[in-house]
Amino acid sequence: MKTANHKIADLLSTRKTEKRKSFAVLLDPDKVNFSTFPTFLEYAAGHGVDFFFVGGSLITNYAIDQLISAIHQNTNIPAILFPGSSLHIDPSADAILLLSLISGRNADLLIGQHVIAAPLLKQSGIEVLPTGYLLIESGRLTTVSYISNTIPLPRDKPGIVACTALAGEFLGLKNIFLDAGSGAQFPVTAETIAAVRQAVDTPIIVGGGIDSYEKADNALNAGADVIVVGNGIEQNPDLLPEIAACVKAFNRKSDKILGRL
Numbered sequence: 001m002k003t004a005n006h007k008i009a010d011l012l013s014t015r016k017t018e019k020r021k022s023f024a025v026l027l028d029p030d031k032v033n034f035s036t037f038p039t040f041l042e043y044a045a046g047h048g049v050d051f052f053f054v055g056g057s058l059i060t061n062y063a064i065d066q067l068i069s070a071i072h073q074n075t076n077i078p079a080i081l082f083p084g085s086s087l088h089i090d091p092s093a094d095a096i097l098l099l100s101l102i103s104g105r106n107a108d109l110l111i112g113q114h115v116i117a118a119p120l121l122k123q124s125g126i127e128v129l130p131t132g133y134l135l136i137e138s139g140r141l142t143t144v145s146y147i148s149n150t151i152p153l154p155r156d157k158p159g160i161v162a163c164t165a166l167a168g169e170f171l172g173l174k175n176i177f178l179d180a181g182s183g184a185q186f187p188v189t190a191e192t193i194a195a196v197r198q199a200v201d202t203p204i205i206v207g208g209g210i211d212s213y214e215k216a217d218n219a220l221n222a223g224a225d226v227i228v229v230g231n232g233i234e235q236n237p238d239l240l241p242e243i244a245a246c247v248k249a250f251n252r253k254s255d256k257i258l259g260r261l
C-alpha cells in the first residue's frame, strides 16, 4: 500500500494563502482525439495550465488510463480525476476530487459511491481531495443534473449556496466546487461566488459555462481560486491562451499588491 500524499492539497492551500489563482482544463475522455492530443498537451503546458481535470458525468470509451498516460508523457501538469462515478477511478491519476454532491439529496452521490470507492482509493495511494460539490442552476438542463438525478441550487439565491458550502466545510470537506454544469448557458454568478467566499475558508473551484476572458475574470474577482474550462476550449482552442492570460494577469496584480515583484 502506498503512503498518502498531500501534494495537490498543499499546493491549493498555499496558492490560496498567496492569493494566486489556478487554471484547470477539463478533459472529457470521450472527446479526446488521441492523434492530436500530444500537440494539444504541449500547447496547454506552454500557456501555463495548472491542472487537468479528467472525467465526465457519463463515460463511454474508458480511455481514462490512456489519457492520463499521455498527460504524464507530454507534460508535468497534474492529472486530477473528476469522476461521475466510482467506475471512473484510475490509480495512475495524481489525485482525485472525491466529490460529495451536497447540493442534492441523492444518497448514492452523497456517500454511496464513496463507500464503493474507498478500498480502491486506499489501495492505490492516490491523493484524495475531499470536495463538496454544488450544482447551481444554469439556464438549461445539464448532463450532470440529469445523470445525478438532482435539482441544482437556485442561481439567484446566494444565501442557500453559502449555507450549503458552509455545512460542507463543517462536515470536514476541504474544497468547495461550484459548478453550473458543463456547457452551462450561464456561469455561476459573482454574487454566489462572493457569498461562498465569505462563508468558507477552503479553496473554491468554479466551473461551467466559462467561455470568455470576462467570465473568467468575474469568477476570479469574486473569489474563485481555481477556474475550470471544458466545452469552451473544445469548441475554440484559442480560448485556452485567453483564459491563461486572465489568470496570469490576476496573479501579476496580486504579486504587485503583495510586494512580490
Ligand SMILES: CC(C)=CCC/C(C)=C/CC/C(C)=C/CC/C(C)=C/COP(=O)(O)OP(=O)(O)O
Binding pocket: 028, 055, 056, 057, 058, 082, 083, 084, 085, 086, 087, 089, 098, 099, 100, 101, 109, 110, 113, 114, 117, 133, 142, 143, 144, 147, 148, 181, 182, 183, 231
Ligand atoms: C465517489 C466517487 C468516486 C464518485 C462519485 C462522484 C460524485 C458524487 C459525482 C457527482 C455527480 C456527477 C455525475 C459528476 C460529474 C461531473 C463531471 C465530471 C462533469 C463534466 O461534464 P459532463 O457532465 O460530462 O458534461 P458534458 O455533457 O459536456 O460531457
Ligand SMILES: O=P(O)(O)OC[C@@H](O)CO
Binding pocket: 026, 179, 180, 181, 182, 183, 184, 206, 207, 208, 209, 210, 228, 229, 230, 231, 232
Ligand atoms: O465545460 P464547461 O462548461 O467549461 O464546464 C466545466 C466543468 O465545470 C463542468 O463540470
Ligand SMILES: [Mg+2]
Binding pocket: 028, 055, 056, 057, 058, 143, 182
Ligand atoms: Mg462529459
